[in-house]
Amino acid sequence: MSDVHSEVSRFLERLKERCAERDRSQGREPSWIAARRQAGAARFEALGFPTRRDEAWKYTDVRAIARGDFALTDSADFSPATAAALTLPLEAHRLTFIDGVFSAALSDLGELPSGVAVLPLSQALAENHEAVGGPLGRLTGVDFSPFSALNTAFMEEGAVVRLAPGSVVEKPILLQFLSRSGAKPVMSHPRILVEAGSRSQATLVEHHVGESEAANFTNLVAELMLDRGAILTHYKLQEAPLADLHVASIHVEQARDSRYTSFNLNLGGGLVRNDLISELNGEGAEANFYGLFYGQGRQHIDNHTLANHNAPRTFSNENYKGILDDRARGVFNGKVVVKRDSQKIEGFQSNANLLLSDRAEIDAKPELEIYADDVKCSHGTTTGQLDEEAIYALRTRGIDLQTARGLLTLAFAGEVLDRVDLDAVSERVELAVAGKLPERFNLAGLVEASLALHDE
Amino acid sequence: MASQEMEQLVRREYKEGFVTDIESETVPPGLDESVIAFISNKKGEPEWMLEWRIKAYHQWLKMTPPSWAHLDYPPIDYQAISYYSAPKRPEDRPQSLDEVDPKLLETYEKLGIPLHERAALAGVAVDAVFDSVSVTTTFKHKLHEAGVIFCSISEAIRDYPELIKQYLGTVVPVADNYFAALNSAVFTDGSFVFVPKGVTCPMELSTYFRINAANTGQFERTLIICEEGAQVSYLEGCTAPMRDENQLHAAVVELVALDDAYIKYSTVQNWYPGDENGKGGIYNFVTKRGDCRGDRSRISWTQVETGSAITWKYPSCVLRGKDSIGEFYSVAVTNGRQQADTGTKMIHIGEGTRSYIVSKGISAGRSNQSYRGLVKIGPRAKGARNFTQCDSLLIGDQCGAHTFPYQEIGNSTATIEHEATTSKIGEDQLFYCQSRGISEEDAVSMIVNGFCKDVFQELPMEFAVEAEALLNVTLEGAVG
Numbered sequence: 001m002s003d004v005h006s007e008v009s010r011f012l013e014r015l016k017e018r019c020a021e022r023d024r025s026q027g028r029e030p031s032w033i034a035a036r037r038q039a040g041a042a043r044f045e046a047l048g049f050p051t052r053r054d055e056a057w058k059y060t061d062v063r064a065i066a067r068g069d070f071a072l073t074d075s076a077d078f079s080p081a082t083a084a085a086l087t088l089p090l091e092a093h094r095l096t097f098i099d100g101v102f103s104a105a106l107s108d109l110g111e112l113p114s115g116v117a118v119l120p121l122s123q124a125l126a127e128n129h130e131a132v133g134g135p136l137g138r139l140t141g142v143d144f145s146p147f148s149a150l151n152t153a154f155m156e157e158g159a160v161v162r163l164a165p166g167s168v169v170e171k172p173i174l175l176q177f178l179s180r181s182g183a184k185p186v187m188s189h190p191r192i193l194v195e196a197g198s199r200s201q202a203t204l205v206e207h208h209v210g211e212s213e214a215a216n217f218t219n220l221v222a223e224l225m226l227d228r229g230a231i232l233t234h235y236k237l238q239e240a241p242l243a244d245l246h247v248a249s250i251h252v253e254q255a256r257d258s259r260y261t262s263f264n265l266n267l268g269g270g271l272v273r274n275d276l277i278s279e280l281n282g283e284g285a286e287a288n289f290y291g292l293f294y295g296q297g298r299q300h301i302d303n304h305t306l307a308n309h310n311a312p313r314t315f316s317n318e319n320y321k322g323i324l325d326d327r328a329r330g331v332f333n334g335k336v337v338v339k340r341d342s343q344k345i346e347g348f349q350s351n352a353n354l355l356l357s358d359r360a361e362i363d364a365k366p367e368l369e370i371y372a373d374d375v376k377c378s379h380g381t382t383t384g385q386l387d388e389e390a391i392y393a394l395r396t397r398g399i400d401l402q403t404a405r406g407l408l409t410l411a412f413a414g415e416v417l418d419r420v421d422l423d424a425v426s427e428r429v430e431l432a433v434a435g436k437l438p439e440r441f442n443l444a445g446l447v448e449a450s451l452a453l454h455d456e
Numbered sequence: 457m458a459s460q461e462m463e464q465l466v467r468r469e470y471k472e473g474f475v476t477d478i479e480s481e482t483v484p485p486g487l488d489e490s491v492i493a494f495i496s497n498k499k500g501e502p503e504w505m506l507e508w509r510i511k512a513y514h515q516w517l518k519m520t521p522p523s524w525a526h527l528d529y530p531p532i533d534y535q536a537i538s539y540y541s542a543p544k545r546p547e548d549r550p551q552s553l554d555e556v557d558p559k560l561l562e563t564y565e566k567l568g569i570p571l572h573e574r575a576a577l578a579g580v581a582v583d584a585v586f587d588s589v590s591v592t593t594t595f596k597h598k599l600h601e602a603g604v605i606f607c608s609i610s611e612a613i614r615d616y617p618e619l620i621k622q623y624l625g626t627v628v629p630v631a632d633n634y635f636a637a638l639n640s641a642v643f644t645d646g647s648f649v650f651v652p653k654g655v656t657c658p659m660e661l662s663t664y665f666r667i668n669a670a671n672t673g674q675f676e677r678t679l680i681i682c683e684e685g686a687q688v689s690y691l692e693g694c695t696a697p698m699r700d701e702n703q704l705h706a707a708v709v710e711l712v713a714l715d716d717a718y719i720k721y722s723t724v725q726n727w728y729p730g731d732e733n734g735k736g737g738i739y740n741f742v743t744k745r746g747d748c749r750g751d752r753s754r755i756s757w758t759q760v761e762t763g764s765a766i767t768w769k770y771p772s773c774v775l776r777g778k779d780s781i782g783e784f785y786s787v788a789v790t791n792g793r794q795q796a797d798t799g800t801k802m803i804h805i806g807e808g809t810r811s812y813i814v815s816k817g818i819s820a821g822r823s824n825q826s827y828r829g830l831v832k833i834g835p836r837a838k839g840a841r842n843f844t845q846c847d848s849l850l851i852g853d854q855c856g857a858h859t860f861p862y863q864e865i866g867n868s869t870a871t872i873e874h875e876a877t878t879s880k881i882g883e884d885q886l887f888y889c890q891s892r893g894i895s896e897e898d899a900v901s902m903i904v905n906g907f908c909k910d911v912f913q914e915l916p917m918e919f920a921v922e923a924e925a926l927l928n929v930t931l932e933g934a935v936g
Contacts, residue, residue, distance in 0.1 A: 055524065059864075341853065355868035358835070364863040366874070373850035373880040383865045383872040 040152030043142035070187035076103035092174035100188020115164030124160040139251035158191035163200035172203040179210025192222035196230035215243035226258035249275040256282030266293040280314035291320035295328030302331035322353040324360035335367040349379035512640030525797040605650040612648035627710035635706040643677035651686035662691040676707040682717035715750030727763035737765025744771035748780035756783040772801035775809035790823030799829035804837040815846040819855035826858040
């Protein structure tokens with residue numbers, strides 16, 4: 001017990017230092033922020049880090065985080081050349097954060113349409129903290145998990161996106177989180193806040209990437225509010241270094257006729273845990289969750305999704321694909337909840353996993369919790385290997401074994417990737433999946449064959 | 457829709473509810489070592505059995521009741537339960553039906569199970585458990601000829617201590633869970649089946665459980681062992697009289713299948729579900745597990761669960777032997793305020809093991825039902841295969857249906873499939889039937905029976921008929 005206690009108090013100690021330092025350098029914070037920090041810290045202290053006895057954390061061990069000694073940083077120095085190489089080749093409104101610290105130098109917002117605001121959280125707070133105080137924390141209190149409590153206690157930086165009613169952002173909004181390798185691992189607790197006004201439309205790209213030696217801890221909370229008829233497409237491309245630790249919870253609130261589409265594409269990170277929760281509060285609201293995770297080495301990737309059908313005539317649709325190699329471990333937990341009297345619901349869930357190695361493991365748990373009777377809900381989950389007959393079929397057409405296996409693996413991922421509209425993102429994932437395939441795969445041949453197939 | 461008629465049907469009082477007045481020999485409520493010693497003494501058990509029970513009791517004291525199930529019930533006061541109740545005169549137990557207390561026969565009569573008739577006509581040996589003591593065992597001699605042992609567990613403890621010592625508690629260890637530990641400490645009866653090498657049991661074995669005498673918890677312990685190449689089909693069915701007090705039932709069933717053995721275990725459970733406000737009704741906390749120890753062995757669970765206020769039951773298979781097979785077929789029906797959290801666990805350990813799960817849940821009224829299952833593929837289970845299908849049918853807008861399937865897959869050669877759907881009876885299906893002159897009620901019954909067909913066809917003949925009838929009684933009028 002004392003051990004657990006010291007883990008928690010190490011984090012609280014760090015918080016106290018940070019707050020004292022901030023008060024000295026920047027003066028007192030607005031009282032509501034200080035109060036929330038306190039609430040977050042108290043909640044975190046009460047909960048402690050989750051253990052595998054907690055149902056939601058049954059398959060994910062967070063001791064690597066709990067036992068870590070993470071510093072906080074104020075520096076946003078990053079080699080521009082490295083950053084350029086890591087940045088997605090996208091024409092986008094870009095905000096960049098280095099270990100959670102905003103980097104003006106690496107950001108480029110370009111010209112935003114009128115009625116659209118994209119700004120770092122610190123700036124939004126400085127300009128008008130009261131406008132932030134309303135929506136911030138509305139979707140997630142400190143109770144959701146110890147990590148969201150921790151985020152509330154530490155939260156300093158992040159991104160605020162405001163879309164006026166009817167506004168349409170053509171170019172994607174890119175939020176880039178770069179992880180830097182340093183002498184000491186650092187932690188960051190970014191907060192993303194999106195307020196999409198009625199009938200507004202935008203594409204948000206959240207990109208986590210970094211220097212390959214980095215071993216930092218990111219604890220992100222996102223709150224996305226979709227007003228009537230708003231359409232938000234949210235890409236989360238996880239390419240963090242293999243020693244990085246990443247915990248995130250994404251809370252979505254959907255009003256009538258709104259549509260939220262999430263692409264959770266996970267390639268990197270040593271320990272990754274995502275909680276994606278959508279509250280379908282208005283009739284006609286629709287949530288689409290698409291996911292792809294590729295694990296190798298000793299990566300551990302845990303995705304929890306939850307669609308809460310709180311209103312009648314709401315729709316959710318989910319498709320998660322997992323490819324696991326070496327000793328990687330994947331966790332998928334998808335849940336659909338239909339509240340009493342939420343009739344005429346459609347909720348579909350599908351999860352398919354491909355195990356490429358004997359030591360890879362997948363723990364899947366698709367759940368349905370239904371309290372209404374006029375519903376159509378289903379879930380399916382499969383785990384298996386590449387289809388020997390499909391491999392055989394390709395080989396009879398003169399394609400060698402390695403290429404055949406590679407092609408089929410890519411095709412398996414393709415079901416999700418085909419839905420990705422941003423070429424820069426899908427290419428990145430395709431290359432990564434192909435590039436990550438074990439060396440016995442004939443890569444050059446694979447890419448050629450793939451291109452040839454595309455041309456046809 | 458003639459909803460009033462429906463209402464009436466739904467409200468129909470429990471048909472099997474009546475209390476037979478037979479003087480029971482009952483210990484006062486409460487549990488301590490002396491009660492356990494009393495039970496053990498009553499059963500004429502050897503010293504080692506008492507020690508085993510006491511050990512289990514101490515284990516139980518250290519444990520806490522599970523809280524993870526999707527169930528809602530007030531905490532159970534284990535000191536308010538009487539742990540032993542037996543029909544009087546245990547010493548001069550009847551040897552044949554003629555000697556059986558006529559009142560007891562009357563009870564069976566009311567249930568529509570004429571024991572002698574059933575035994576004679578259907579050729580089924582019946583080990584009737586009336587409360588806690590096996591009152592009568594038929595066809596024992598015929599079974600004896602085949603070398604099959606079929607007796608109450610108490611007799612087995614006295615007569616076959618070596619087998620009991622070898623197998624009891626090896627499939628469900630004492631510390632497995634809270635209710636299994638409690639059962640290990642206080643079990644009073646149950647069945648013991650031993651089928652020796654190469655023998656196919658000449659008839660289907662059946663036990664009718666009956667809960668009687670208010671306030672007594674029923675703690676059955678069943679152990680079935682099939683040696684190499686042996687086969688047996690075992691039927692378990694239950695009804696219970698109506699009463700006010702919640703009754704606790706915490707049974708443990710252990711199955712052991714050696715090389716090439718096949719055990720088929722079928723259950724029809726129709727215990728008192730409580731009245732329309734959920735008052736009364738049986739609490740059913742059962743641990744059932746089969747161990748496919750031998751290569752190519754096969755264990756098959758089939759259950760039809762229509763009764764009980766609360767069901768907490770996960771018949772499981774541990775697939776240890778190479779190429780062994782585990783099967784689970786379940787129909788669970790809940791109505792009124794019933795709650796059921798049921799499912800299965802398939803633990804694949806051996807190479808080439810296969811498992812097959814079909815679960816059909818029907819919720820009506822204000823009931824809540826969950827399927828909770830685990831498919832675990834161990835690193836050595838090369839080429840393991842699982843198929844799971846769990847479907848829920850919702851009748852009425854106040855009920856709930858939930859699925860919590862866990863999959864833990866640690867082997868790339870495994871192939872796992874899971875499918876689940878939740879829906880209600882389609883208006884168009886009903887309309888189709890009605891337009892052809894089938895009454896709404898018949899149409900519902902037809903659709904529901906069709907929904908459950910995959911499971912019913914796994915049941916032995918007599919049970920399948922009974923199950924269909926039960927289903928209709930439980931559900932008739934639930935649509936409205």
